[in-house]
Amino acid sequence: MWSGNPNGSLVVEATDLRPGRALDVGAGEGGDVIWLAQQGWQVTASDVSSRALDTILDEANRRGLAVTCQLADANAREPFARNAFDLVTAAYASIPRTPDLRGVHNVLDAVAPGGTLVVLSHDLEAMRRTEHQQRPFDPEAYLHIDDFAAVLDAAQGWTIEVNDKRPRPAGSASAARHADDRVLRARRAG
Ligand SMILES: C[S@@+](CC[C@H](N)C(=O)[O-])C[C@H]1O[C@@H](n2cnc3c(N)ncnc32)[C@H](O)[C@@H]1O
Numbered sequence: 001m002w003s004g005n006p007n008g009s010l011v012v013e014a015t016d017l018r019p020g021r022a023l024d025v026g027a028g029e030g031g032d033v034i035w036l037a038q039q040g041w042q043v044t045a046s047d048v049s050s051r052a053l054d055t056i057l058d059e060a061n062r063r064g065l066a067v068t069c070q071l072a073d074a075n076a077r078e079p080f081a082r083n084a085f086d087l088v089t090a091a092y093a094s095i096p097r098t099p100d101l102r103g104v105h106n107v108l109d110a111v112a113p114g115g116t117l118v119v120l121s122h123d124l125e126a127m128r129r130t131e132h133q134q135r136p137f138d139p140e141a142y143l144h145i146d147d148f149a150a151v152l153d154a155a156q157g158w159t160i161e162v163n164d165k166r167p168r169p170a171g172s173a174s175a176a177r178h179a180d181d182r183v184l185r186a187r188r189a190g
Helices: 008-014 031-038 050-062 102-109 125-129 145-154
Strands: 021-025 042-047 067-071 085-091 111-122 158-167 180-188
Touching (some): 008 111, 008 180, 021 031, 031 042, 050 067, 085 102, 102 111, 102 145, 111 145, 145 180
Parallel strands (some): 021 042, 042 067, 085 111
Antiparallel strands (some): 111 180, 158 180
């Protein structure tokens, strides 16, 4: 069911940014896409699921919002326009983790000079402490905030502004299975 709600942690991190071009990677049901468009961002919704993008387009059309949809695998070769977006966000995007962390590099490459990256994920520490067989999924199979932080730490021209664990704001789009969010915000030098 389409909740329509943006992720609260994205709202916190993006509210004070000046709207420009935004890319939502793994946009899913599109609550963040719709919210960003309503704030004046020119949004590209990207997902590996065409069904998700169809839903987003329908909802954007219903609301009279202009949204661009791009079917793309974040692990593909150059899936996104490079240096192109003032805001790139990936919220709970279940992007498979590859040994070269290609998905991380692709997401970072999409950020324009002077732009902002916001990545949200579930806090998986509790799951990591449980027996492997009892986990609903293997947290190591997907890109995690620590992967983004490690690449950013090693990269030139990036400043990590926020790397937090915090209670998930009420009304968030994503499932309530994990109570805490990991939140990463980084700025690329202009
Ligand atoms: C849990 S949903 C999150 C959706 C939305 N961002 C939210 O916060 O509600 C994860 C999304 O990641 C997308 N996804 C999975 N693998 C992907 C990939 N390789 N590239 C891009 N998107 C991917 C899925 O199709 C799904 O829509």
